[in-house]
Amino acid sequence: xxxxxxxxxxxxxxxxxxxxxxxxxxxxxxxxxxxxxxxxxxxxxxxxxxxxxxxxxxxxxxxxxxxxxxxxxxxxxxxxxxxxxxxxxxxxxxxxxxxxxxxxxxxxxxxxxxxxxxxxxxxxxxxxxxxxxxxxxxxxxxxxxxxxxxxxxxxxxxxxxxxxxxxxxxxxxxxxxxxxxxxxxxxxxxxxxxxxxxxxxxxxxxxxxxxxxxxxxxxxxxxxxxxxxxxxxxxxxxxxxxxxxxxxx
Numbered sequence: 148x149x150x151x152x153x154x155x156x157x158x159x160x161x162x163x164x165x166x167x168x169x170x171x172x173x174x175x176x177x178x179x180x181x182x183x184x185x186x187x188x189x190x191x192x193x194x195x196x197x198x199x200x201x202x203x204x205x206x207x208x209x210x211x212x213x214x215x216x217x218x219x220x221x222x223x224x225x226x227x228x229x230x231x232x233x234x235x236x237x238x239x240x241x242x243x244x245x246x247x248x249x250x251x252x253x254x255x256x257x258x259x260x261x262x263x264x265x266x267x268x269x270x271x272x273x274x275x276x277x278x279x280x281x282x283x284x285x286x287x288x289x290x291x292x293x294x295x296x297x298x299x300x301x302x303x304x305x306x307x308x309x310x311x312x313x314x315x316x317x318x319x320x321x322x323x324x325x326x327x328x329x330x331x332x333x334x335x336x337x338x339x340x341x342x343x344x345x346x347x348x349x350x351x352x353x354x355x356x357x358x359x360x361x362x363x364x365x366x367x368x369x370x371x372x373x374x375x376x377x378x379x380x381x382x383x384x385x386x387x388x389x390x391x392x393x394x395x396x
Contacts, residue, residue: 148209150389151360153351159208162356166201170194170221177228184235185243191229192247198222199261200359207360212393216269222262223275226282250285250292252312256345256365259283259292263299264368268390273300280304291320298323298372315344322369330373335380338366342385362387 149156176182176190202218233244250259262283266275276299287293287305289312296304310316318337322330341363342348350358363385370377371391381388389396 149207150209150387151207153360154358156208158356158358159204162359163201163204163208166197166204170197170201173197174225184232185240188229188232188236188244188247191225191232194225195222195229195258198225199258202265203261203362204359206362206387206390212269212389212396215265216271219262219265219269219271219275223278223282226279230282248284250288250311252315255289255292255312255316260295260365260368263295264364264371265390267299268367268371268393270394276300291316291323294320294323295368295372316365318344319365319369322375323373327373327375330375331377331379334366334370334375334377335383338363338380338383338385341366361385364390367391 149159173190173194177187177194182190198218198221202215202222205215205218206212229247233241233248236244262279263276266279280296280299280301283292285292286296286301287307290307290310293304293306297306310320318333318340322333322337325333342361345361348361351361361384364387366385367387367390369375370386377386377388377391380386
């Protein structure tokens, strides 16, 4: 059953089939012995990007949430390979890895928090969380990411006192900083502001098949991780409740 009525099942089936083919084609390039590490690093990153996109599409299509664990294992494999290729770069090229590994705003939105959200909500386990956090790295750089990492078990992690992207994430950061009884109201406020904070995207009216569903994955992560009562926002249009409540189904 579709979790989103903006596009048809036929639309999502086509986009998912295309994304799977894209991932397979890119993964094949990682097996090419002659391809240099600098190129494989980028290919591995694109595999991660496409796999995350696939997870997003499959959730929106209405797939069984449990089935997404396969993609989560693939993400870990591709990210491990990305690090291996980055480590293999010559010393003079090591600086080139920074753009693929640093905390950019798009990395926070579309990779780090989304990945941790699916991992935690699907109970991938402490070993998995640690592996992901080690690969994400960037310890002590951003207060939101650091606080979430500590809550996930990375208790020795240095915690920054500031947000790298305050305009985008301050409302969410306020949720985890608040007293437990204040968090539901603040999360509802975050969800109400989410679409505008995302830049008011218009993917649903574009003609380039770029729509994949509007979901606040980071809201799911924080709600589940901090055990926030979601009764006041469980039916919010941007709240992926089936992910948060997967273990209860």
